[in-house]
Amino acid sequence: MTHRRFNRINQKFQQLRSRGTPAFMPYLCAGDPTPELTSKLLLTLEAAGADLIELGVPFSDPIADGPTIQRASERALTHGISLQQILAQVATLRQQTDIPIALMSYYNPIFRMGEEAFCQAAQEAGVDGVIVPDLPPEQAEPLLAAAPKYNLATIFLVAPTSPPERMQRIASVSTGFVYCVSLTGVTGARAMLSEEVAPMIAELRNHTDKPISVGFGVSTPEQATQAAQVADGVIVGSAIVNVIEKHQDDEEELLSAVKAFASELAAGVTSRA
């Protein structure tokens, strides 16, 4: 087991902050359309300008996700992919890339493995952080006890419905960055960036100086630019998964389409004025 002095997510945000650049953080559902393509897609996203990868662990009952990521999860689960296999895949990928990776998993797969065992396995695989969309701070004691021992960032979500006192609590237990949910709703591409984002981030900044990333509904390079104007990081999920779904049967087209779209998004993020 190798010990790292710094967490890759923290290092990345420090680098980007000193350059005054926001982070582009695309999402992939592990195993969609196949486990083999997940590794290639991840490296493609890095080549297209991703600063950090949010790697989704597919779940049978994803209550925080809209139809796009539901379908991606169903495609992934047809390959019988499990959390253990995803960790093994990250370990293999670590021979090729040093990009920070945050796992996004619903709580039950982590609970089944056990928080301690999960955090240890995640560190050994080279995972840098974990996002659990159905785990509010109130229920996170076991995870919060285990994660720091394994240098794993715990990234909690703030929602537009969170009052200031909850924002403060969520920010205080978050490490790596705070995940700002842009809208009241599930994941999915939207025509417009939610108007709730800017005031929410302004309020959140009153409670923390940790990096803040915006996700849910960021779908176009223009929206990515808008989000980057107020946040330290921009997460794009469903819009990329839509491209993957469209080209899932042709590997060459899939990788080139994802690269093209991700490059536009990355340019959108970095072009904030």
Added chain:
Amino acid sequence: MQQLPDATGHFGQFGGRYVPETLMPALLELEAAYNTLKSNPDFQSEFQAYLSEYVGRPNPLYYAERLTHALGGAKIYLKREDLNHTGAHKINSAIGQILLARWMGKKRIIAETGAGQHGVATATVAAKFDIKCEVYMGEEDIERQALNVFRMQLMGTKVVPVNSGSRTLKDAINACFRDWVTNVRSTYLLLGSVVGAHPYPMIVRDFQAVIGKEARSQIVEKEGKLPDCIVACVGGGSNSLGMFYPFYADAEVKLIGVEAAGESIRSGRHAAPLTAGSVGVFHGAKCYLLQEDDGQITPAHSISAGLDYPGVGPEHSYYRETGRAEYVPITDAEAVEGFQLLSETEGIIPALESAHAIAYLRKLAPTMEADQVIVVCLSGRGDKDVYTIANELGVSL
């Protein structure tokens, strides 16, 4: 007696609030509103008035004499929830929750349904209180419960088909949570069972506890003593918990929950998490559930749409772990026999869910003495299931 759930919504290790942050403030708001209203005499008397004038409570605790003689053994009483308005126990909690929603100023109601009984109860109270209502229902359940779909539509509710996952109750609940995440500020989620995140398992239990409170005083009046055994079916677990809870402190009363064993426990095609499941986190609460080793939820199977659910309420999970209640499995085939048995001996056609509890009596009653007493929760009537039964018996209607 220890107060359950505790202040954080846990029953021992079970329960809690495992939901997206977007919903946390709404759950806290709901908990605060409910705690205020629980001790508000005006709210309670309004609830009681609707139960008596609209639902038709108290319903009888009926001595099933021919069934008792047919099985030979303990005396069997039926708590007649099937005689409630809308034909099942679901209306008890629907009335309570819509009063709560109205008090909270919510303009829209959403609900999930499996067999359609909770959907019908919700559509009923939505019509009565003039609140816009949408009910999510799995496509497979829409096919097997066409009658209840039409009943909901007649009362002005929109039935939203759910075609994801197993297209049954669990997926209808997923869809409901997604709607609620999106519309949480305006919408009240009217959950039908003692499942989900705190405070739902507590709220639904408290509103359903009228079943057990009535049964308790009725059996004391008729028999001069408490029953030896209480039997009720368990899907999510609302009728059984409503029945069990007022007897919780009566250690001499044996509580037996009957789960759906589907094709059989060994086949793996069942809906019996308390018999053959393991502890996990599902639909907002820690509970027993059907799952793979890696934490993916396994679809349930039961002939009865209302029991076809891979999880179970956290308080039942706690009763199982502490041994306060015992949980037993009944297969599809045994449930069909129970359905026929009650129809033929008492002239009462039970819901397929309740038929699981009846079927267990064939195993239980003969092992008991004639001076012993069993109270069974007859949670609903079976009109909705006659097509399913006809199909099972090879009859075409």
